Amino acid sequence: MPISQLSVKAIRNLTELSLSPSPQINIIHGINGSGKSSLLEAIHMLGLCRSFRTNKLNHLIQSDQSLCTVFAQLDAMGSGVNQPVGVERSLQGDNRIRYAGNNIDITTLAELLPIQVINSETFQILDGSPAIRRQFIDWGVFHADASFIRLWRGFRRVLKQRNSLLKYGKIDHRIRAVWDKEFIGHAEQLNTLRESYIDLLKPEFDKILNDLLDGMKLDLSFSSGWDKKRGLDQVLNDNFERDLKQGYTSAGPQRADLRLKIDGHTAAERLSRGQKKVVVSALKLAQGFLFYKLNSRSCIYLIDDLPSELDQQHSRLFCNYLEKAASQCFITCVDKTVLSEYWSSETEVSFFNLHEGALSTP
Numbered sequence: 001m002p003i004s005q006l007s008v009k010a011i012r013n014l015t016e017l018s019l020s021p022s023p024q025i026n027i028i029h030g031i032n033g034s035g036k037s038s039l040l041e042a043i044h045m046l047g048l049c050r051s052f053r054t055n056k057l058n059h060l061i062q063s064d065q066s067l068c069t070v071f072a073q074l075d076a077m078g079s080g081v082n083q084p085v086g087v088e089r090s091l092q093g094d095n096r097i098r099y100a101g102n103n104i105d106i107t108t109l110a111e112l113l114p115i116q117v118i119n120s121e122t123f124q125i126l127d128g129s130p131a132i133r134r135q136f137i138d139w140g141v142f143h144a145d146a147s148f149i150r151l152w153r154g155f156r157r158v159l160k161q162r163n164s165l166l167k168y169g170k171i172d173h174r175i176r177a178v179w180d181k182e183f184i185g186h187a188e189q190l191n192t193l194r195e196s197y198i199d200l201l202k203p204e205f206d207k208i209l210n211d212l213l214d215g216m217k218l219d220l221s222f223s224s225g226w227d228k229k230r231g232l233d234q235v236l237n238d239n240f241e242r243d244l245k246q247g248y249t250s251a252g253p254q255r256a257d258l259r260l261k262i263d264g265h266t267a268a269e270r271l272s273r274g275q276k277k278v279v280v281s282a283l284k285l286a287q288g289f290l291f292y293k294l295n296s297r298s299c300i301y302l303i304d305d306l307p308s309e310l311d312q313q314h315s316r317l318f319c320n321y322l323e324k325a326a327s328q329c330f331i332t333c334v335d336k337t338v339l340s341e342y343w344s345s346e347t348e349v350s351f352f353n354l355h356e357g358a359l360s361t362p
């Protein structure tokens with residue numbers, strides 16, 4: 001069981017709250033403004049030290065409070081052994097992260113508590129900028145390959161350095177050769193990790209989408225961020241004068257993207273809102289299934305307002321998949337009856353009613 005005990009203090013309207021969630025399905029219900037999304041945000045904070053709703057974490061801290069905390073008992077490896085994990089964030093921006101009695105960093109925390117969010121923002125995977133799709137890919141690569149984070153940080157450093165040389169305007173060709181070599185080395189390795197991940201993700205996604213969207217076929221493909229036929233060395237050379245004028249590197253993994261097409265058209269242009277929700281949910285489910293295959297443990301799903309955009313049939317199919325994923329899920333909705341019937345009798349489903357930031361007994 002991932003989270004067996006959860007306590008939240010001073011996150012938005014959640015003054016102080018404790019609950020013992022089910023290892024499987026948790027339905028958080030309540031009227032608008034009762035604090036449902038805030039509870040998901042608290043769990044997200046516990047896993048990643050950030051919110052999925054805002055970059056300004058001070059908005060998360062309850063008005064008149066100087067810090068917020070989230071604490072849980074966590075069986076991170078699914079071995080049956082719980083360890084305490086806690087995150088504290090102050091108005092000054094200090095994070096304190098503790099696991100099993102030790103201070104840990106955010107990367108270690110993210111490894112311990114792999115979290116997937118499905119909410120209205122998840123549509124951005126289809127409609128939004130390539131940066132959002134790269135984030136989606138890199139979530140998977142981070143959890144699939146331990147070398148990713150070091151490589152990614154190295155690549156960011158080299159890219160920053162190359163871009164500042166380009167901005168400066170004059171580059172000695174020997175210095176340029178050194179940085180291009182570094183850039184290409186990092187870029188090729190990063191690209192290989194991303195390509196391998198998408199190769200593994202694709203069959204998972206195709207299968208889930210086929211089941212969820214009545215056999216609809218979408219073509220998922222990965223684009224590296226440069227013309228692979230010419231090779232990155234040649235591309236950097238060909239682009240050099242333009243890059244110098246613009247002051248940044250126009251090709252490389254920083255331009256990678258995920259393409260989703262249907263009958264040759266961009267999925268974002270073709271699909272209805274409900275279909276888009278199914279597609280992005282299928283992508284997130286595929287990541288969860290693949291995560292399980294690669295790591296023999298499950299990730300946690302935070303699903304904000306599951307019924308919105310989905311009809312009954314698709315909600316049911318989606319819930320069936322969540323059951324199969326054997327993940328711990330926290331699902332919010334206004335009316336609990338909508339989500340009461342979709343589960344098999346073996347599934348442990350817990351309901352939590354929120355009212356003005358507090359749990360009320362059923």
Ligand SMILES: Nc1ncnc2c1ncn2[C@@H]1O[C@H](COP(=O)(O)OP(=O)(O)OP(=O)(O)O)[C@@H](O)[C@H]1O
Binds near residue numbers: 062
């Ligand atoms: N920093 C804060 N301090 C105190 N209260 C806050 C803070 N930020 C937001 N709130 C309040 O917390 C409440 C809970 O918001 P939340 O978005 O969690 O509700 P919800 O149950 O998900 O609602 P909905 O069903 O409308 O999506 C809101 O009334 C909001 O005004």
